[in-house]
Amino acid sequence: MTLEVRIGKLRLKNPVMAASGTFGPEYGELVDINKLGAYIAKTITLNERVGNPPPRVVDTPSGMLNAIGLENKGLDDFVKNKLPKLKNIKIPIIASIAGVNAAEFGKLAKVLSRTERIAAIEINLSCPNAPYSPRGRRACPNVQHGKRDFLIAQNESATRQIVEAARKAASLTIIAKLSPNVTDITRIAKAAEEAGADAVSLINTFIGMAVDIETKRPVLGNVTGGLSGPAIKPIALRMVRETYEKVKIPIIGIGGIMDYKDAVEFILCGASAIQVGTANFVNPRASIEIIEGVKKYMAKHKISGIKELTGALRK
Amino acid sequence: MRQLNCKIIENKKVAQRFYKMRIEAPYIARKAQAGQFVEVKCSCGTDPLLRRPLGVHRVLKNEIELLYKAVGRGTELLSKKEKGQALDVIGPLGDGFTLPGPPVSGPMPIILIAGGIGAAPLVALAESLAFSAKRIAYRKKQKTYVLIGAKTKSHILCESEFKKIGCEVKVSTEDGSKGKKCLATELLEDLLNIIRYPLNAAIYACGPVGMLKVVAKIAEWRKLPCQVSLEERMACGVGVCLGCPVKMKGNKYKMVCKDGPVFDAKEIAW
Numbered sequence: 001m002t003l004e005v006r007i008g009k010l011r012l013k014n015p016v017m018a019a020s021g022t023f024g025p026e027y028g029e030l031v032d033i034n035k036l037g038a039y040i041a042k043t044i045t046l047n048e049r050v051g052n053p054p055p056r057v058v059d060t061p062s063g064m065l066n067a068i069g070l071e072n073k074g075l076d077d078f079v080k081n082k083l084p085k086l087k088n089i090k091i092p093i094i095a096s097i098a099g100v101n102a103a104e105f106g107k108l109a110k111v112l113s114r115t116e117r118i119a120a121i122e123i124n125l126s127c128p129n130a131p132y133s134p135r136g137r138r139a140c141p142n143v144q145h146g147k148r149d150f151l152i153a154q155n156e157s158a159t160r161q162i163v164e165a166a167r168k169a170a171s172l173t174i175i176a177k178l179s180p181n182v183t184d185i186t187r188i189a190k191a192a193e194e195a196g197a198d199a200v201s202l203i204n205t206f207i208g209m210a211v212d213i214e215t216k217r218p219v220l221g222n223v224t225g226g227l228s229g230p231a232i233k234p235i236a237l238r239m240v241r242e243t244y245e246k247v248k249i250p251i252i253g254i255g256g257i258m259d260y261k262d263a264v265e266f267i268l269c270g271a272s273a274i275q276v277g278t279a280n281f282v283n284p285r286a287s288i289e290i291i292e293g294v295k296k297y298m299a300k301h302k303i304s305g306i307k308e309l310t311g312a313l314r315k
Numbered sequence: 316m317r318q319l320n321c322k323i324i325e326n327k328k329v330a331q332r333f334y335k336m337r338i339e340a341p342y343i344a345r346k347a348q349a350g351q352f353v354e355v356k357c358s359c360g361t362d363p364l365l366r367r368p369l370g371v372h373r374v375l376k377n378e379i380e381l382l383y384k385a386v387g388r389g390t391e392l393l394s395k396k397e398k399g400q401a402l403d404v405i406g407p408l409g410d411g412f413t414l415p416g417p418p419v420s421g422p423m424p425i426i427l428i429a430g431g432i433g434a435a436p437l438v439a440l441a442e443s444l445a446f447s448a449k450r451i452a453y454r455k456k457q458k459t460y461v462l463i464g465a466k467t468k469s470h471i472l473c474e475s476e477f478k479k480i481g482c483e484v485k486v487s488t489e490d491g492s493k494g495k496k497c498l499a500t501e502l503l504e505d506l507l508n509i510i511r512y513p514l515n516a517a518i519y520a521c522g523p524v525g526m527l528k529v530v531a532k533i534a535e536w537r538k539l540p541c542q543v544s545l546e547e548r549m550a551c552g553v554g555v556c557l558g559c560p561v562k563m564k565g566n567k568y569k570m571v572c573k574d575g576p577v578f579d580a581k582e583i584a585w
Contacts, residue, residue: 021555021556021557022551022555022556023555024554024555026551026553026554026555026573027553027555029316029317030316030317030318030405042557050566050567050568051557051560051568053560053562054547054548054559054560054561054562055547055548056548056557056558056559056560057365057548057549057550057556057558057559058548059363059364059365059388059389060364061362061363062360062361062362062364063361063364064364064365064550066550066556066558068556068557068558071557071560071568229361229364230361230364258361278364280551280555281365281366281550281551281552281555281556282356282361282364282365282366283318283356283403284318284405285318
């Protein structure tokens with residue numbers, strides 16, 4: 001029996017990864033990071049971003065909203081200062097990138113593909129707290145889709161354009177992280193596949209909000225935030241299943257995975273691997289427990305590899 | 316830090332909506348510094364999902380005490396936990412109070428100022444000031460004053476604890492039901508006007524942001540060192556999620572969980 005999976009050129013010893021922005025060496029005292037399949041770093045942008053004003057997080061029933069706003073110190077700091085500190089991490093490190101236009105994504109992908117420790121790139125097309133602006137300062141010159149800010153992963157041609165730019169710039173495995181805030185996620189997944197993505201990861205968070213009735217104000221400093229946690233799992237499963245039926249590239253399932261049962265559900269629906277996000281905050285050992293649980297499940301059901309389980313949902 | 320399953324030794328109501336919980340946690344008791352906190356899982360299921368950050372109230376031998384206010388679903392569930400049950404705790408977390416160094420010249424008044432539930436971590440601080448072996452040499456020169464402000468008489472917390480430690484305690488209430496009818500910050504102004512050696516004073520504060528802001532201003536105006544312990548909504552508690560920012564001077568954010576919860580009042584963009 002093996003838990004090994006392949007995503008593009010990436011070879012993972014097991015299908016469990018820590019989702020971007022939810023895990024890091026800070027948990028090193030509590031968890032052995034090297035037991036995971038891969039570690040996905042917090043999204044970086046070309047230049048520093050200070051992030052959104054507080055409050056940035058709030059509990060919701062069986063979930064949480066976050067509006068961090070992609071706070072990060074930028075690409076240079078990541079390569080010079082952050083990566084050297086990750087020298088104890090022996091598993092593949094996947095960089096997560098976001099930009100305001102195709103050129104930025106291209107530049108980020110190019111620099112990172114030349115960076116020794118980076119094993120793959122996840123392109124964050126779907127951060128709900130830092131929307132892509134088709135007009136104005138943040139405009140992507142070749143894309144015009146009306147006045148409203150939107151997420152790249154809400155638009156097929158924008159998705160295609162960004163994935164192509166990253167593809168051209170980097171020979172590494174490229175994973176496109178998609179948004180659930182769409183009418184048909186399979187069309188976006190298809191666009192990413194056609195543009196050369198090696199895999200798609202889905203789903204990012206749902207745009208939501210919370211209200212404080214005493215102050216009559218939104219709870220989050222950014223007004224809206226991204227909903228994650230067990231509350232979104234059923235929708236994430238449905239989206240993984242739909243996407244599995246439409247694309248050939250591997251799918252990385254994300255969305256409210258708390259234990260091995262959730263992980264197996266995603267794999268049965270078509271995921272080749274999974275990411276654990278919000279669960280890390282609740283139980284930092286969640287990923288490790290999931291790996292153990294999946295192993296036991298496979299032994300019990302006499303399954304020799306993850307591939308056998310991927311998409312094995314019975315009609 | 317460690318993730319531990321701690322046994323609840325006691326969980327009792329100490330005032331309306333305020334509870335005190337004592338848990339068996341030898342590791343945390345050994346490591347915890349005044350001002351640090353723990354992240355507690357309040358529910359067994361997924362609602363509420365996130366842990367709750369609670370300041371360490373007292374460090375005992377093999378046990379720690381948490382003093383908390385039942386304000387929402389999480390802390391209400393916590394208040395219903397019973398003796399003997401297990402509690403999932405991660406800690407100790409964050410950066411605690413920095414104790415004052417030896418007095419430079421003359422006596423050094425140490426002033427702790429608490430607003431409401433802000434008294435909780437200051438008890439741990441008062442205990443380390445009074446009892447830590449390293450400080451015995453200059454204890455005679457460092458007198459600890461405690462100023463407690465609350466809405467009303469029944470919300471005044473830890474008065475007897477502070478007295479037991481040997482601190483001089485002054486109380487104020489907003490409705491005048493006990494002590495002076497004013498805010499705790501006014502007690503601070505009064506105290507700085509009457510004590511000897513006010514220029515040597517060091518201030519430690521924990522309470523609502525409005526109070527901390529005024530304390531910081533008083534400290535800045537009088538050029539006194541001032542540390543404040545902040546509260547913010549948190550998710551991870553270890554600095555991973557960047558969910559609990561506090562704005563610092565120079566338009567930068569720091570994280571309450573990892574860089575704090577105790578900050579030098581001068582650095583914060585109030």
